[in-house]
Amino acid sequence: MDKTLLHTINSPADLKELSLDKLLQLTQELRNFIINAVATKEGHLGASLGVAELTIALHHVFDTPNDLLVWDVGHQAYGHKILTGRRDVFDTNRILGGISGFPKMEESIYDAFGTGHSSTAISAVLGMAMASRLKGNLNKQHIAVVGDASIASGMAFEALNHAGVSNTNLLVILNDNAIGIDPSVGALKNYFTKVSLDGAPDSDNIFEALNFKYTGPVDGHNLAEIISTLKSLKSIEGPKLLHLITKKGKGLKQAEENQVKYHAPGKFNAITGELHPKSETKLPPKFQDVFGLTLVELANKNNDIIGITPAMPTGSSLKYMMEAFPERAFDVGIAEQHAVTLAAGMATQGLAVFCNIYSTFLQRAYDQVIHDVCLQKLPVIFCIDRAGVVGEDGATHHGIFDIAFLRCIPNIIILAPRNEEELRNMLFTAQLALDTPLAIRYPRGRGRELNWEKPFKKIPFYEGELLKQGSKIAILSVGTMAYQVGDAIKLLDTESQNLIAHYDIRVIKPLDNKALLAIFQKFNTIITIEDGIKAGGFGSYLLEFASEYHLKNEITILGFSDIFPQQGSIDELYEIAGLSPIKISEVILEKLV
Numbered sequence: 001m002d003k004t005l006l007h008t009i010n011s012p013a014d015l016k017e018l019s020l021d022k023l024l025q026l027t028q029e030l031r032n033f034i035i036n037a038v039a040t041k042e043g044h045l046g047a048s049l050g051v052a053e054l055t056i057a058l059h060h061v062f063d064t065p066n067d068l069l070v071w072d073v074g075h076q077a078y079g080h081k082i083l084t085g086r087r088d089v090f091d092t093n094r095i096l097g098g099i100s101g102f103p104k105m106e107e108s109i110y111d112a113f114g115t116g117h118s119s120t121a122i123s124a125v126l127g128m129a130m131a132s133r134l135k136g137n138l139n140k141q142h143i144a145v146v147g148d149a150s151i152a153s154g155m156a157f158e159a160l161n162h163a164g165v166s167n168t169n170l171l172v173i174l175n176d177n178a179i180g181i182d183p184s185v186g187a188l189k190n191y192f193t194k195v196s197l198d199g200a201p202d203s204d205n206i207f208e209a210l211n212f213k214y215t216g217p218v219d220g221h222n223l224a225e226i227i228s229t230l231k232s233l234k235s236i237e238g239p240k241l242l243h244l245i246t247k248k249g250k251g252l253k254q255a256e257e258n259q260v261k262y263h264a265p266g267k268f269n270a271i272t273g274e275l276h277p278k279s280e281t282k283l284p285p286k287f288q289d290v291f292g293l294t295l296v297e298l299a300n301k302n303n304d305i306i307g308i309t310p311a312m313p314t315g316s317s318l319k320y321m322m323e324a325f326p327e328r329a330f331d332v333g334i335a336e337q338h339a340v341t342l343a344a345g346m347a348t349q350g351l352a353v354f355c356n357i358y359s360t361f362l363q364r365a366y367d368q369v370i371h372d373v374c375l376q377k378l379p380v381i382f383c384i385d386r387a388g389v390v391g392e393d394g395a396t397h398h399g400i401f402d403i404a405f406l407r408c409i410p411n412i413i414i415l416a417p418r419n420e421e422e423l424r425n426m427l428f429t430a431q432l433a434l435d436t437p438l439a440i441r442y443p444r445g446r447g448r449e450l451n452w453e454k455p456f457k458k459i460p461f462y463e464g465e466l467l468k469q470g471s472k473i474a475i476l477s478v479g480t481m482a483y484q485v486g487d488a489i490k491l492l493d494t495e496s497q498n499l500i501a502h503y504d505i506r507v508i509k510p511l512d513n514k515a516l517l518a519i520f521q522k523f524n525t526i527i528t529i530e531d532g533i534k535a536g537g538f539g540s541y542l543l544e545f546a547s548e549y550h551l552k553n554e555i556t557i558l559g560f561s562d563i564f565p566q567q568g569s570i571d572e573l574y575e576i577a578g579l580s581p582i583k584i585s586e587v588i589l590e591k592l593v
């Protein structure tokens, strides 16, 4: 039987009457609980450790869920989940069928708003506060907790700008730990550093200038001070900003010292904090590293190459170019829209700009892709990482919409490499000469080729490749779905295998009409497979093609259906969507009878 204080807290009501000593004990226990859980189950670590005091103070002082609390991004909300009735299911965090690694409205009444993408909290909370005012609900509190990297994003500033004239009961808590996933960047970060060291005279305070009542900087690890500050802020009307200084990874030495690695460290030893040793076996590279390392190789020879990432230098591996060519590779912070238009501006000047954005985060820069890049036919090279499902981060982070949302835009070429070597050659070919926008989409994780650093080969951006001859059914795969198809074919008996032809489509847009017409002529049955949403995706593009040419072939489209895939391992999600080798082989067998 567990005797900890934490095990007596089943909802925030249980911590309302606790003394400061008990709340301090609870803070320690909460940190230990998070460390133990993440050490074995993985997930985001540093951010939640950094806000343990704040989390307890918020639920102690405010009347959640009546008072509305929104965690920006939400990767720091583990403590909030544990204190709001999810302690005993926390071992299911991020796994298939378990609780989400991010706040989710359908999961708990304490999750006032779902998050995952950054910088949405102030807008959402302002919306709630305005609704409360309209309903005459004047005592309700509305609180947004936002990190220093996330508040620098355009959307957060749009919300601050509006909130400052809104006369709403709104509290923005800036959790300033001077780092995002990677160190924070930009002039605002310099301003915060100055404020945290010198304090901010009123006349010089950016938030006061926006009509917020500013309080801070306050030590975000001094529980007593946070509690008394929150209590006094409760009675102040109008928009308020509390500036807390915290340490990411607080309470675990390694996480404090290596904040980038311990943002989401994978499994580690909960007692020593040491990461699990890496396997001795040489593994194929991650696609992100193929991108990052190849770009350095290319940039060594081509001075026009520029790299841009919005806040993901480590995740995208652009960090390698930032180290090698700091004057030509830029982390612009959480600013996807700016990243795209910045790339467009550079492209007007003849530079070969590689703009690397996770598929899910590119959603935020859709207008810039259309209006600033494609409409002007500027040859920006979009490297779209984390395309397809990403696994445990779940619905907010899957990159399944990019094919559908990009392929309807004129001028853009869309490529999907089936392996590391193809990605490398696409990057090589892209920087040779390009007169139109290009998108190269590739998934999270590793491919299968150990020997990927082969001499560069120019590859055509207008045709795919026949991977396997066959006589009855043609399978057209997009990108690394070629692995799934190859594995599916291996599950068949030899006779059936001989009936299956497999094409790597490679160029999603524009379609290779000539090759496709030949395929449609040779095979009555065609199966397409993609790691994206079916609606508007590659298969649907092929249906449009068939309709245009009055082709009556039987076409089966495999991909994600019209629901948001949830969290789980990538293999589990493929299985559910019918994209596992076994499920694909079943479809093939059905078509063969």
Ligand SMILES: Cc1ncc(C[n+]2csc(CCOP(=O)(O)OP(=O)(O)O)c2C)c(N)n1
Pocket (backbone or CB within 6 Å): 047, 073, 075, 076, 116, 117, 118, 146, 147, 148, 149, 150, 151, 175, 177, 179, 180, 181, 182, 248, 310, 311, 312, 334, 336, 361, 364
């Ligand atoms: C729109 C968007 N871009 C990028 C990310 C990836 N991302 C997740 S957390 C994070 C850093 C957030 O830093 P900060 O707001 O300072 O919070 P902290 O992790 O320090 O608590 C980034 C870039 C995201 N979630 N959403």
Ligand SMILES: CC(=O)[C@@H](O)[C@H](O)COP(=O)(O)O
Pocket (backbone or CB within 6 Å): 044, 073, 075, 116, 181, 264, 315, 386, 390, 393, 444
């Ligand atoms: C919280 C967040 O949005 C990121 O930390 C995200 O989890 C990164 O995902 P990768 O692990 O794929 O880089």
Ligand SMILES: [Mg+2]
Pocket (backbone or CB within 6 Å): 147, 148, 149, 175, 176, 177, 178, 179, 180
């Ligand atoms: Mg931060």
